[in-house]
Amino acid sequence: MAPGLGQSTPGAVDWNAPWFAGLARPPLGAGAVHEALNRAWPAQGPVRFVPQSALPPGMAYERFVFETASVPTRDNLHDFFNGLIWLRFPQAKRRLNQLQAQAIAAEGVGAVRGPLRDAVTLFDENGALLHAPDALWQALAARQWRRLFVELRPLWRAARLVPFGHALLEKLVAPRKPITAHIYRAPAAIESGADEDEWLARQLDPAHLATKPFAPLPMLGVPGWWPENENFSFYDDSLVFRSARPAQPRQQGLRNAADPA
Incomplete structure (x- = not known):
């Protein structure tokens, strides 16, 4: 069980499962999740993990991470695994955060994400x-x-x-x-x-x-x-293994670029 997760954990993490291969396994104990992640992180790592309370009210999470190189972390499995991916893919995570922060700076935080932020989040x-x-x-x-x-x-x-x-x-x-x-x-x-x-x-x-x-x-x-x-x-199981959707017919009046004028 990960540190600080308490009764919210849906079960002990089975580290022998193939999907957890290659991930760090921070020492488990009674401390907060951000502390356990920092102990597993080299001192020169590109970010540090901080408690969720470090995120100022009203400030976008992605902007805070980008500007402070600090990752607000709650004591739950979701943020625990986010930290493990930071440990495994630090350059890629920094790049994704950079793209999010740049999009927020250009467009602000709206009710609907734009195509880039939506894809990055996905x-x-x-x-x-x-x-x-x-x-x-x-x-x-x-x-x-x-x-x-x-x-x-x-x-x-x-x-x-x-x-x-x-x-x-x-x-x-x-x-x-x-x-x-x-x-x-x-x-x-x-x-x-x-x-x-x-x-x-x-x-x-x-x-x-x-x-x-x-x-x-x-x-x-x-x-x-x-x-x-x-x-x-x-x-x-056709609910899980669904066939590809058939191609949608072109709307009447629209031409493909290869069609003759």
Whole structure:
């Protein structure tokens, strides 16, 4: 059980679960979550974790993190996993925070996020990286679930799935079949965590992110991640493994750029 989480914890964290591989495991005890995260963080780390009370009333969280290099942290699982992702992907998290802060400075904090802030939040909360052969990516993009998880099952030995979103990790403490991540494609050649972090930070281009270049992936369908998917009837659930939506017909009167004038 993580420090300071008390009875709010939905269960002890099973650190042997594949989705927690590669994460730091701060010493657990009776202290506050931000203190445990700081103990696991090198002294020269790009941010420090502070109690939630350090965030001034009315100030945007993202702006505070950007200007002070301090991450307000509550004593709950959500912020605990946010801290672990900061430890695992410091450069990428700083880049996402920079994009959020710049968008807030330019547009303010409105009732509705713009396309960029919406995409950044989506990836920050629920994203994951997938290093995989082309055939798996093609099946995933087309939502060909049977092909992805059954016909191409041997190819998953050459793939690596890395959760990034802290809300995603929080949900996976109590795994459920419908849990779905927003997947961003990563090159298969990256091996080390530091290289992965550096690559991702460079990839986070605002124009590209605003297009939401993600693919949905039901996490428990990944071979080797959940015992029940060894029985292939697991993938017959049409509520979880939905087919891709058919392409919408063009509205009358609109022409494709390739159509003759």
